[in-house]
Amino acid sequence: MLTELEPGIYYWRGGVNFGLLVGADRQLVLIDAGLDASAPRKALRPFLEQGYRLAAVVATHCHADHIGGAAELHRRFGCPVFAPAPEHLVLEHPELGGALLYGAYPPPTLQGKFLQPQAPCPVAGVLRPGPFAVAGLTLELVPVPGHSPGQVAVAVGEVLFAGDSLFLPEVLEKHAFLFMVRPQAYLESLERIAARREPYLVPGHGPHLVRRPGHDPLPEVLAANRAHVRGIQDRIRAALARGPMSEEEVLLALARQAGKAYDSDPSYYLDRAAVSAHLSDLAARGEVEPAYPEGRRCWRLADSSRGHGG
Template sequence: MLQQLSQRVYVVGGGSNKGLIAGPKGLIAVDTGLDDSHARRLLKAAEELGRPLTAVLTTHAHADHFGGHAWLARRTGCRIYAPAGEDAVLRHPVLEPFSLYGGALPPAGLRGKFLLAPPCPVHEVVQPGPLEVEGIRIEAVPLPGHSLGQMGYRVDEVFFVGDALFPSEALQKYYAPYCVDLDETLRSLEHLAGSRAATYVPGHGPLFCDSESLAAAVAAHRQRLEELRSRVLACLSAPLTADQVLAAVLAEAGEHLPDAAGFVLARAPILACLTSLHRAGLVEERVEENAWRWARKMTPAG
């Protein structure tokens, strides 16, 4: 459960990867997992290390990464750090299902613990660059795309990358890997490919401890996103709504969405593809007969 990665950096697995960094004043957690049980596991690991847990760094404001923050803050009085922009969701977690639902109050199906975490305080808003936490120097590295303000954290030779990089199991399970900005997600993957660290800790799945396995994972994630964008473009020979694009792309991939939460999590990357294609001047959008449709942009003849 508790794995040591360097002299002072540890990872606690189980559902999601959570970090522990040992400093002179105490331990700093990186993310807390989905709920109280994840936070309890983290605190137990801290007790094994014989130090108080005094701070929590947040990679991004998704419920499965900060769902344990509130419990841990109440229990230990730790200080909570969150990237600029993401901090709003920690304080007002309904913003996560609210935005997935298109900016209206979501129904019960989008209010489960995977999309709605308990609110918690934010004591420090993290900006990119060097960061001094509890006497430890940490580098905050922007890795946006999966969320607007996702931040990676580097300490020693360990790089916590949040959900900037998906394990192959996730790519097998979900044809449309979650992202809110496709172009930024690709740039963040490019950043990871060009970075050098001894160990990469993604939010889920196995760690990457050599450059070959990291390069393969980056390539697979990038290839999937590019394929998704190509398939979105390919189905727009006739005008379609975003939901029709989603249905067409997932039918082709043979994926069946289980419920409303699965639906909105698959729709976001489809919308991100449409925005990316629109930015590139390849598609146009129009509201006609009260339906918002997208179509491939016809190049002038000749």
């Protein structure tokens, strides 16, 4: 379903949202490209019939559900595809998507279309935060790393396409662990979103937010995201207070608390990567450290965090 937020600025509300911008001379720009090209094709059809053409795809980040359709759109329309560094490499080398989760070349179970694009796509240019001119439009790219290494939000007119820099409370409730690679960066990106003033915010998943003076839903959404990150880190500290645990033991302890049991590689490895990211954050802050009891790789609370100097 296509929603027009202001003249020439649309978004497609689906399993994953994407933006559609009308530029100069009947040029169109897509912000993200969907899990595959079927939804973008539907969104584009009425415009193409009126002589518009797809001039570019701009990716907020390179998770498969946001850029899976890029290769086909590029093939069909010859449009350049732009993506932020360093994750643009996943567009050109899809196997990196699974490898980032697995830590090595991914097994077949981690090469599905939800985890990595199914065909490589050439990247015409790497996006950096700041102004980006395309199709007669000037987009402002706002750095929002954390969920992915180099994600950007796209501000244009009165709309902020936030990608997966934040998740709506109804999405948070369904996920024991939000996927993220750097929780501290995720929290800092939330503050960058908090400082924005666009009246419309389009998240990567779920309905858009309308921010009006006296009725602004954004602060509550941001608070729920902060609480999610802090809640996980609190639960990790509490688990490790009982003694050293392997990364998998930490994951399973937290999953059990959330009533979750794993039965497939994608959900196991996505959550495991998120928990690993939180542990890296805690290690960077000196709160946890590696330990090898009986040769087993574990995490334990650092001396200062255990609070008894021994």
